[in-house]
Amino acid sequence: MSLDAKIPGGPLDQKWDRHRFELKLVNPANKRKYEVIVVGTGLAGGSASASLAELGYDVKTFCIQDSPRRAHSIAAQGGINAAKNYPNDGDSIWRLFYDTVKGGDFRAREANVHRLAQISNHIIDQCVAQGIPFARDYGGLLANRSFGGAQVSRTFYARGQTGQQLLLGAYSALSRQVAAGKVKLFTRREMLELVVVNGQARGIIVRNLITGETERHEAHAVVLCTGGYGNVFFLSTNAMACNVTAAFRAYKKGALFANPCFTQIHPTCIPVHGNTQSKLTLMSESLRNDGRVWVPKDPGNKKAPSHIPESERNYFLEEKYPSFGNLVPRDVASRNAKEQCDMGKGVGSTGLAVYLDFADAIKRDSKAVIEKKYGNLFQMYEKITGQDPYETPMMIYPAVHYTMGGLWVDYNLMSNIDGLYVLGEANFSDHGANRLGASALMQGLADGYFVLPYTIGGYLAGADLPELNSSHPAFKDAEDQACNRLNTLLSINGKRTVDDFHRELGLIMWEYCGMARNNDGLDKARNLIQTLQGEFWENVTVPGSANDVNQSLERALRVADFLEFAELMIIDARARQESCGGHFNEGFQTDENEALRDDEHFCHVAAWEYKGKEKNPQFHEEPLVFENVELTQRSYK
Numbered sequence: 001m002s003l004d005a006k007i008p009g010g011p012l013d014q015k016w017d018r019h020r021f022e023l024k025l026v027n028p029a030n031k032r033k034y035e036v037i038v039v040g041t042g043l044a045g046g047s048a049s050a051s052l053a054e055l056g057y058d059v060k061t062f063c064i065q066d067s068p069r070r071a072h073s074i075a076a077q078g079g080i081n082a083a084k085n086y087p088n089d090g091d092s093i094w095r096l097f098y099d100t101v102k103g104g105d106f107r108a109r110e111a112n113v114h115r116l117a118q119i120s121n122h123i124i125d126q127c128v129a130q131g132i133p134f135a136r137d138y139g140g141l142l143a144n145r146s147f148g149g150a151q152v153s154r155t156f157y158a159r160g161q162t163g164q165q166l167l168l169g170a171y172s173a174l175s176r177q178v179a180a181g182k183v184k185l186f187t188r189r190e191m192l193e194l195v196v197v198n199g200q201a202r203g204i205i206v207r208n209l210i211t212g213e214t215e216r217h218e219a220h221a222v223v224l225c226t227g228g229y230g231n232v233f234f235l236s237t238n239a240m241a242c243n244v245t246a247a248f249r250a251y252k253k254g255a256l257f258a259n260p261c262f263t264q265i266h267p268t269c270i271p272v273h274g275n276t277q278s279k280l281t282l283m284s285e286s287l288r289n290d291g292r293v294w295v296p297k298d299p300g301n302k303k304a305p306s307h308i309p310e311s312e313r314n315y316f317l318e319e320k321y322p323s324f325g326n327l328v329p330r331d332v333a334s335r336n337a338k339e340q341c342d343m344g345k346g347v348g349s350t351g352l353a354v355y356l357d358f359a360d361a362i363k364r365d366s367k368a369v370i371e372k373k374y375g376n377l378f379q380m381y382e383k384i385t386g387q388d389p390y391e392t393p394m395m396i397y398p399a400v401h402y403t404m405g406g407l408w409v410d411y412n413l414m415s416n417i418d419g420l421y422v423l424g425e426a427n428f429s430d431h432g433a434n435r436l437g438a439s440a441l442m443q444g445l446a447d448g449y450f451v452l453p454y455t456i457g458g459y460l461a462g463a464d465l466p467e468l469n470s471s472h473p474a475f476k477d478a479e480d481q482a483c484n485r486l487n488t489l490l491s492i493n494g495k496r497t498v499d500d501f502h503r504e505l506g507l508i509m510w511e512y513c514g515m516a517r518n519n520d521g522l523d524k525a526r527n528l529i530q531t532l533q534g535e536f537w538e539n540v541t542v543p544g545s546a547n548d549v550n551q552s553l554e555r556a557l558r559v560a561d562f563l564e565f566a567e568l569m570i571i572d573a574r575a576r577q578e579s580c581g582g583h584f585n586e587g588f589q590t591d592e593n594e595a596l597r598d599d600e601h602f603c604h605v606a607a608w609e610y611k612g613k614e615k616n617p618q619f620h621e622e623p624l625v626f627e628n629v630e631l632t633q634r635s636y637k
Contacts, residue, residue: 001416003408003605003621005109006410006412007111007411008022012110012111012627016115016118020454023455024462025461026457031457032057032058034057034220035060036220036222037059037062037203038052039062039204039223039224039226039246040062040071040226041065041071041174042167042225043071043424043441043444044424044425044426044444044445044448045061045223045225045226046167046173047173048223048423048449048453049061049448051448054182056182058182058184062204062217063189064188064209064241066188068174069167069171071227072227073444074163074164074167075164075239076164076166076441077162077163077284077286077377078155078284078438079155079162079438079441080123080442081120081147081438082442084124084144084154085154089153090151093117093118095152096120097113097116099149099436100113100116100432101113101432101629103329103431103434103436105432105580105595105597106599106634107433107581107605108432108624109429109605109624110626110629115446116443123446123449124142124156126449127169127445130169130173132169134157135156135158145286147285147436148327148329149324149436149437149636150327150436155286155437155438157438159373159374159375159376160286160377160380166441170445186217188208189208189209190206190209190554190557191204191249192204192206192485193249193253194246194250194255194420195218195475196254201418201419202472203470203475204222205475205478210549212545212549214482218469218472220419221419221421221459222420222421223452223456224246224420224422224426225422225423226243226246227242227424227425227426228425228426229242229260229405230403232506232562232565233263233400233506235277235278235279235399235510236399236400236401237281237282238400238401239279240279244558244561244562245558246426247407248564251610254609255407255415255420256416257408257568257607257610258406258407258408258605258608259405259406259433259605259606259607260568260572261405261513261583262428262581262583263402263403263404263405264401264434264435265400265515267285267330268285268287268288268333269282270385270395270396271350271396272352272399281384284377286377287374288327288356289373290358290365290374291326291357291393292326292361293355293357293396294314294315294316294357295314295347295355296314296347297312297314298345299344300344301345302347304392305355305393314345317333320336321636322637323637324637329434329436330436331433331434333398334398335515335516338515339593353395353396353397354395354397355393355396358390398515404431404432406425406427406428407422408605408607409421412458413447413451413455414459418463424444424447425443428605431443432580433583434582486557487546489542489553489556489560490545490546490553492537494539494540496540498540498555501536505563508525508532509525509566511525512524512525512528512570513566513573516586517584517586518586519585522573522574526567526571529570530567532563533564568608568617571616571617576606577601578596578597579597594635603626604621605622
């Protein structure tokens with residue numbers, strides 16, 4: 001299989017404009033002849049549905065929640081990047097492009113990242129026009145703050161609720177199109193299968209989560225905006241319903257899965273507090289603007305932080321990375337926090353935490369100023385932990401957050417299956433091996449508002465798309481496959497719950513494919529996962545029936561896919577014999593314990609093709625060519 005990324009020619013800063021001109025167009029009268037399915041209603045899905053409908057396409061939009069505004073994008077806290085340079089501190093489209101490529105440890109396409117940086121400014125204009133209540137300075141201009149991996153302030157924010165406000169903007173635009181009859185909204189539906197006809201994505205099979213009925217839906221193109229797969233680790237900052245099923249079903253129908261081992265560990269999360277915990281809570285990276293990260297200098301020091309004088313504190317990020325300090329990228333901050341805890345300097349009852357201290361900021365700027373910036377985040381922390389962060393430092397520890405891997409897409413955001421587009425976190429594009437903070441919202445809205453509306457027209461105008469409906473045999477075959485899985489799970493009647501299997505899988509993944517990996521551990525993990533897979537299909541218990549609300553059955557379907565997908569992650573991590581970004585193989589590190597890339601052998605996208613249940617997936621390579629930035633050892637010192 002030849003991977004053609006369809007990157008346009010010409011100078012980097014002209015590629016996107018040139019490509020838009022060269023794409024075929026669908027005239028306004030013809031747009032109403034095409035129907036597009038959009039799965040997911042987060043920032044990528046909501047903006048894509050609204051934009052396509054506004055252009056005149058008929059859109060079917062699906063979400064597993066009871067309302068589009070409950071998509072997990074609502075949980076994003078800190079902000080959205082753009083190269084407006086409002087603070088006049090040296091930012092530019094080029095600097096945002098370079099910071100993003102460098103932040104991803106040079107494992108992303110130059111062309112995609114530069115387009116993202118170009119579009120970033122339009123996103124802010126779009127959102128301001130929608131009425132998004134971004135923070136403003138004293139004079140009324142839009143405010144900015146800093147985020148990790150950058151030395152400029154380019155992050156626009158709405159306190160700690162940026163994701164919520166941006167999602168409400170997209171939801172408003174989507175609702176307008178629902179009212180106009182251009183979007184048919186299907187809530188409480190979960191995609192179970194992709195329908196491919198003559199090599200083209202032509203529909204999906206979904207399950208109504210209220211009635212239990214399976215449904216067939218046809219279209220001229222399918223757009224997946226279903227988020228990431230962080231819940232493969234069981235404990236993550238993701239919402240409980242986040243899953244890999246839609247993307248994994250597409251993978252099993254021939255879509256390539258790219259860089260699945262690239263997962264992001266976020267450094268500022270509330271630590272695990274017990275064996276019965278079901279998810280973790282993120283504390284925004286924006287807190288590292290004013291909070292100082294530290295641990296006691298002496299291992300085993302369990303004194304209260306107020307009783308540890310400055311002379312006995314180690315502000316390890318500031319000391320090790322003087323140029324960036326506490327605002328190093330997430331992968332760097334996470335590994336250093338783990339290193340301190342491994343040395344016995346961790347704090348709290350478990351020793352798996354470090355302090356994030358606001359005492360200096362409060363003394364410098366006043367409590368009122370800090371409350372204005374982060375008040376809702378401080379309230380959330382106090383509600384969960386019972387501790388007041390105005391009086392005592394927060395305790396934080398790294399946790400699984402975002403996934404950079406996803407379905408492979410070309411420059412048009414189309415997978416290797418014609419007509420199957422993948423947007424936002426569900427694709428592998430733009431972030432390389434590590435995402436800079438505040439770039440997820442940027443990518444989701446860029447894909448939905450500004451990229452897909454152009455590129456999908458180029459496909460629809462030139463593709464041979466014979467008329468078909470859901471009576472086509474391919475729909476029946478796909479529905480039968482989905483129903484067989486449902487019935488099989490219900491018939492096992494084993495002794496272990498779905499959550500029990502999921503929790504064990506998460507422990508394996510965190511131990512052997514988490515913040516640090518090594519070859520022996522990855523080999524062991526694959527064997528453990530294969531054993532767990534076998535036991536799952538023999539010993540899982542799923543009560544109830546398929547003909548009603550059955551959340552145990554929903555979770556069982558998702559965990560079954562996580563079990564298979566976890567093995568693919570292990571295979572990908574084992575094949576990448578280097579360290580880069582969030583993929584840190586302990587056998588490949590510098591003398592200072594930083595990630596050591598191997599650009600000669602691994603400067604590529606690893607895309608995997610499903611070859612059957614008992615066979616290894618087939619590896620495909622997309623070489624990454626850097627013509628505009630120099631491949632250097634990443635340094636934030």
